[in-house]
Structure formats: C-alpha cells, structure tokens
Amino acid sequence: MAREYETVIGLEVHVELATRTKIFCGCSTAFGGEPNTHTCPVCTGMPGSLPVLNKKVLEYAVAVGLAANCKITRYCKFDRKNYFYPDNPQNYQISQLYLPICRDGYVEITTESGTKKVGIHEIHMEEDAGKLIHDEWEDCTLVDYNRSGVPLIEIVSEPDMRNADEVIAYLEKLRLMIQYLGASDCKLQEGSMRADVNLSVREVGAKEFGTRTEMKNLNSFRAIARAIEGERERQIDLLEAGEAVVQETRRWDDGKGVSYTMRSKEDAQDYRYFPDPDLTPVHVSDEWLEQIRAAQPEFREEKMERYRREFDIPDYDIEIITGAKRMADLFEETVALGTEPKKVSNWLMGETMRLMKETETDAADLCFSPEHLAKLISLVDAKAITNTVAKEVFEVMFAKDIDPESYVEEKGLKTVNDEGELRSTVERVIAENPQSVSDYLGGKEKAIGFLVGQTMKAMKGKADPGSVNALLKELLSKLQA
Amino acid sequence: MANIISDETIEYVGILAKLELSDEEKEQAKKDMGRMLDYIDKLGELDTTGVEPMSHVFPVENVFREDVVTNGDTREELLTNAPGEKDGMFMVPRTFE
C-alpha cells in the first residue's frame, strides 16, 4: 500500500516598506527611475560611508509586529550578514539575526477546512539588494543600485501550514493586514511582497520533520501553489526511490513548472553574522510602543463589524469591499461625501470589479477619486446621464481619474430631454423596423425591447430608457388604434 | 602549537573571504593563523561567565534619520570610479547561468 505523506510548510515573506526613503540613507525609494539615479555613497557601499537608521522603518516594523500579535523586542540590534554578490554593494547585508524586532506572534487564517493559527517565529528589518540585469550583447551582468537599501521586513512563520490553500490564506491575511497599516502595498508581481517557501514532507503520523528545501522566485499566488505541488511531488519521489532530500535553496521556474538547485561550491552559506558596529541599538520604550499601538488602524474584522452596523449593504459586499484597503477607503470616502452606501457598493462590486479583472489591475492601484465617483453617481441620480453613459464615463475614470462632470459636458453626453428630438427618433425607428412593430402589435410584448435598444443606439445612449419606453408604447398604441 | 589549521580550513576561509592564496601563502597562512589562535586562546583563561559581550562602549541608542528624501541623482559621479560601466550601470562578469 502506498505511503501517505503530509506536507509541512513555513514561509519567509519579504515586504518592502512604504517609506519615502531607504532604510539607511536619504535616497528615494520611488520606482521607475533611470538605473542608479536613486543612489548615494551609503547605498552603493562607497568606502567611508556610514548607515543611519530611518525611524519610520522601525515604526512600520513594530506596527506589523503588533498586528501579528508579536512580542516586540524592546532592545534590538542590527547584524551584518556577510556574503559576496554584485547586487549587495558592501558584500554584507544589514539585517537582524540575534535580536530581531518582533518575535512569537501569530495570525489566524480561514480556509475551507476551518480556522487555524499560523505562528510567526520572528519579524526582522533589513535592506533590499540592487538589481542585476543580464546583458546579452556583452554577455555580462549590469548592476543597478536603485533598490539597494530599500527597507524590507522579513516575516518568518513557523512550519504551521500543510497545503497551498493555507499558504495562500496566510499570504492574503498578511497582505491585507500590512496594506491596512499602510506599511506596504504588498504587490507580488512587482516584488514589494516576496515569499520563499520552506517545504518538507513526512509520513502521516511521523513526529519529526523531514529535510526541508527553500524555494525562491515565486511571484504570484499561482506560482506559489504550483511550486508547492511540484516540490511536494519531487520530495516524495525522492523518498519513494529511497533517496534523501538535500537541504538546499531552489529556484522555481514557473514557465517550465520545475525548480533548480541554486547551490554552488563558491556559496558556503556561512554568513558570519555579527552586530553591526556602525549602528547603535534601538530601544523601544513603553511610551513609544503605546504611541504606535494607539495609531494602529481599524483592521478588516473590525471594519466588517462596523459596516454591518452602519451601512445597509449585503454581507457579501462587505466582504469584497473590505478585502482590499483601497476599496474600503474608496467606499468610506465616497459615502462620507453623502452618497448612498448601496449605490457606492454597487459601483465597486459591479463595474470596478469587472474592469479590475479585465485590465488585471490590483485594488491598490485604483486611481479614481471618491469625489469623482460621488459626482458620477449624482449625475445618474439627477438623470443628467443614463446608466449606459455612466458606465462609459466610468471606464474613462477608471483609466485616468477624469472629472465626470466636465467630461460629460465636454463630450456632450447629457441625456437628451428634448421631446421633439426623441419623438422624431422613435418615429424613425418605428418606421425602419416594421417586423418588430408587427410582432409587438401581434402580442409579442418583448419585441419592444429591440425597439428601445435601436432608439438608444440612435440616440448614442443619451436618452433615458424609461422615457423611450413610454414614448414607444404611446406611439405604438396609436398604430394599434 | 595547539591550533593546527588544516588545508581544508584555509581553503574554506579563502572561499568566505574571497581570497585566492598561492601554495606558499597557504602554508604561511596556516602557520600564522595557528599561532594567532594559540595566542587568542589566552582569552580562555579569563572567566567571563555572566559578562555581557560589549559591542558598543557607550550606551548610545535610538540614533535615527527622519524619513525625508535628501539625496538627488548623482549617478555620473557614482560611476566615475567604476572599473566597468554600461548604460549607467556597473558592468560585472556574468552572474546568470
């Protein structure tokens, strides 16, 4: 009988913090600059340069730790992790090994099989590395230090997860929590959230963990799920064949669906950590900790609770809207402008979600403002534009946050209330569609729908469908008589 | 000499430190390191039970920067010392397989 295996998974999640400047220097963390234009002597490892800690990094790290129920290390230090690689300009990374800022926390996750706690072993602060680009022409590597020194926190979980569903639930939970804190936008695709998967397998019932591997280069939830499945199978195959799993770091190739070992003989994995003599310890006082605690935002569960109390919208809507910080902010701010909650929710649940899916836009990147959404809704309410037009306008708003009022004005999209123009269009449609007219007159009431559609099309959507319907009925009834 | 440094150790430390020693240098390094370690072993004579390792002499803590951008684009300067440069980046031997 085939043996049954259990998968044991722990995660190391790197999150880029949303500070304006790098962790140890005053360089911008903005994306998209020309290579090496956001650099200085500190983040390029120039001789004689020295690091000074960005206070905001510590505050974000503590805030995340509090949200993840961690113990905050009141006296923490930075250590140097020594290894040679061109993306690491000093050839050591400033990180935390001996006294990380947070320890012993947990988050609760919910999957189809229920709710469970995933332990957080520690959270530490560190600096990001630069970017390496392969130059095909010269067959060499080019180094850009714009990302070098961007602040990261690394969240190390306990090996508490057993399958991809749990892993994804855990990541979603972290992502949402951190987004709510405003500590990061947590985008996997852009690398502002990165997950390394530590995975081992063992026979069901076994007490000891198996030998684990670490999988890197996972930049979507889909890739993570596939890598977990792939690695589980690879390890089981090894064990079934009587071979041992080697403890190593592997790189996932999502295109090919396979992983490769990253070992090399020049890679001793002996990082010679020691306290960085250039940085002084950080002491988090009671008062400071309380300040950070007091500034914690309303998290999702509390928000959901409040929405249920305050707004008359379905639970399903609440779940979706609070599922992204930006969505919840848009909702609340639009409602605060006096718009009916249900109407705001409808726009978010309907058109917004549809366009997000269509354009593969992350909620964090929604660009339209609450003011403009409120204006759009009031234009519809005032019957100044039709629903059809409103959707058109919204698509433009979604792409580049235009002011719907001036846009409607400019493009002449206002609903036509000119009785004469509408009447002549309806008369023309009746004249041009004798088949539908006779169908309707013959008792097929549904045929009127086609005529309404034709009228709306002829009016370029700028007519009120209710009025069109009424006018059609009026004129058709005259024909009948 | 109490500390005998093996070839493997010298080889290993060479990998860590990214130093390539000639055979002659290796022999010398084995001897030097062994002697230095013998000498350092003297510290073992001291009872340091309960003594906190002291990295910083003064209890200075919480030295911070505010999160304000102070640096601009100094790429041109940055690259003046680069042994290899292309397209505003440092050029190094291939790191991709």
Add this chain to the structure above:
Amino acid sequence: MDLAQMTAVELSAAIREKKVTVREAVEASLDAIAKREESLNCYVTVDREGALQRADEVQKKIDDGTLTGPLAGVPVAVKDNMCTKGMLTTCSSKILGNFVPTFTADAVIRLEEAGAVILGKTNMDEFAMGSTTETSAYGVTRNPWNEGHVPGGSSGGSAAAVAAGECFFALGSDTGGSIRQPASFCGVVGMKPTYGTVSRYGLIAYGSSLDQIGPLCKDVTDCAAILEIIAGHDPKDSTSMKRDDTDFTSALQEDVAGMKIGIPRDYFGEGLDPEVKASVLAAAELLKAKGAVVEEFDLSLVDYAIPAYYTIAAAEASSNLERFDGIKYGYRAEDCEELHKMYKKTRSQGFGAEVKRRIMLGSFVLSSGYYDAYYLKALRVKALIKKAFDDAFSRYDVILGPAAPTTAPELGKSLQDPIQMYLGDIYTISVNLAGLPGITVPCGVDSKGLPIGVQLIGDCFREKKLLRMAYTYEKARGPFGLDKEGR
C-alpha cells in the same frame, strides 16, 4: 622669519597679523616636501597646485574677516584613509590605487571650513593595519630622526610629515595606537579622542568600533586647537556623540596641583626598554614636582587586551573590507570571465600580505562554530577591560605610561613575526577597546637619538584633563623637536 619653527597656532596668528601670507606658509611646506620627500616618502599624494590655489582663496577670506580661527591658512596633511573629494584616496593599498572619492570626510570638511589648506595625503600601513608604515603598497616612510628607522604606524606618514616640517600638522586615525605610537616614534604630539568625538564619516573603516580620527602636531596647544575644530556631532555617523564640552583650548592651563596620576605597574614590566622606562618615569616625576599626586597601581588584564583586540579588529576588518571587490571602484583583476574568479583574483592581487592575514583571521573567528568561542569571548573580555579602566578612573584623573615598549625599530625588522609586532601595541590597544582618550607627548630621546613619548590616558570624555596635564608637562619639559635636538 623661520616658518619651520612655528606651530600651527603661531603660524595662523602670524598670518592674521599679516607677517606671513598663506601662500608663503604653503610654499614653506612644499619646499620642505621638495627637500625631504624623496628620502622620507611621507605622502602618497601631494596636491601642489590645489594647495597653492586654495592658499589664495583662504588668504582672501582671512583678509576680509570671514576666517578668523586658529587654523586659518595653516597647511595640513591628511592620512590617506580619509576621503577627499576629487583627490586620490588609496589607504596605501593597490586595491584603491585609482580611487577618487565623490565626497569628503566630515573631519576634513571641518578643517577646510576652518581655513586649513590641504597639502596632500599621507602614507600609512595598508588599511591602517600595521605599526610601522611598512605595509604600504607605495613604499615605506622613513623616520625623519633617523632614516634607517620606521616612523611607526599606521599613521606613520602623518607623524613623519609633522616631524620633518612637511606640513604644520596632520590628521591620523587610531584603531589600536596608530596615532599615539607614530607620534611617539617621531617626537610629535598625537591624540586619540574619546570614541565618537570626531565623526568617522568618510574615514575608510578598519575596525569600526575602535577607529577614531585625531591630530598629530607640534605641541599640545595645537592639539587642543585642532581637536576643537574637528570634534562635533555628525548626524551621518550613528556612533558620533553629542558633546557640549568640546572647547578644548580652555583646558590649556599650567596647573596639575592635586591631580591624581596612576602608573600601572603592568605597563613597566618585562619587554619595556630600560631607556624608555626611565624617560617615561622621569616625566611622571616632573608632573609630581608640579603638584600632581603620583601612585602606582595594578591595572590588570593588560595581557588580554592584544588577543581581544586582534579578534575584534580582524573580525570587523574582514567585513569592512568585503566591499573592495572590483565592481564599484578601485582595482579589478584583468581577464576574469567568471564572477567569483574576478572577486578572488582582484582581492588577492589588490591586498597586501598583512591585510590578507587579518581578513583571513577575521573571517575565521566569525565563521560558523567559532563565533561564540572567539568573537563573543573577545567582546566579553572587552567589557572586563572597560571595567578595569572604570575602576582605575574612580581613583585617578589620568593614567601615565609609555606609548610603546621601544623607540622606533629599524626598517625591515618588524614584519617577519606578526605576533611580535602585535605585542608592540600593548600600551595603546586597550585604550581603543575601552573607547578612552589618549595623548602622547615627547619626553626624551634614547641613546640612539630616537624620540620617546609619554602616554597619558584619560577617562571617557575627559580630554580636558589630559590636555591640561600634557600642557603642564610640556611647559615644564621645555622645547623639543627635531630641530631643537640639534639634528
């Protein structure tokens, strides 16, 4: 007027009084350089044109009253491990043979703002690792008192340049005695301030927790004036201290009545040259005659300072020197297709033997399985050493002893046996471990005609006590210098 006789403070006064121009002062230094540099080799880089141009700029600012301080117009030499924007900075290493920094060290900026004129960069032991200036990739520096001898190190170029009149004062750095020992060997005043007093920003690190910049100069008055200018809090250096007592020149008082001097017996035992011993003890007698209370005591732990120091310094150095990899600046080995080969070849060709020795040792003591036994143990011993000094300073204002066991050794005699060389640092090294200030003042010459220095060690932040005692001693001792000793 004989400019060569003048101290920095005297020179700037003469310039302010229009007895001398800044250009004349700079030319006097450049003349001395032209005369002696070929044999002494104090400098790695001399910036003749830059210095003369700067002299004229400074003169204008003195004339229009912008610059009024005690270093305005004074030619200075800077150790070659401090970054100077636009001026070669090599650390006397091949690996930085072509490195031109894009910024200037904070201490040097403070000098420039005070109107000092930088003549060039002085030779040193490679990356400050050594006690003789013989590990420089750019040739040895010779002792101006006797060219067959070393100037000491690692700030040997700075000390020799001051002694030979090739500058009016110099900056050095001191990680284990690198200012105080060469000052002693070259018969000049040298001071290492309390850790954190002078910013390390722009100082190319050797042992970050031990490194301090300080002055090498002709007398104690200059020393106080220079320190007053280079000291100060720097937000770019996290280990820089906020002090409100850096008015060091106020301590230049001839008064040691009632001050308590401790003489550690451990500093006068085996290994100390009898002539050095006699000369240093005579200095103590002189201070006693001036009213100080002198007492012998047991400092303890002296023998443990060197092994603790070499463990900590080598560990920090192994990490600090990782950035020299041939990618961003400096030397890169030719024709390396493969990355790790490039690293290894670059570093093996770029670093000298002593630097490699310390990098290897440092990498080893930090490596897996040895960190606790070596590195942490050394940090614990450091704590004990600090405590021993705390105890001593609860009883004494100043500790007095030699700066080195001997006078300057002959060229070529020191490098063969590293342990023997490291033992020479025995009186200076624990001062760095404990972060204390220390000053050496010339106190005599031996029978070979080589200078001897007395070292005064103070408690943290008590530079003023040191300066006051050194100043009083200097006044009592009378004139001293290469020229005054009839050489």
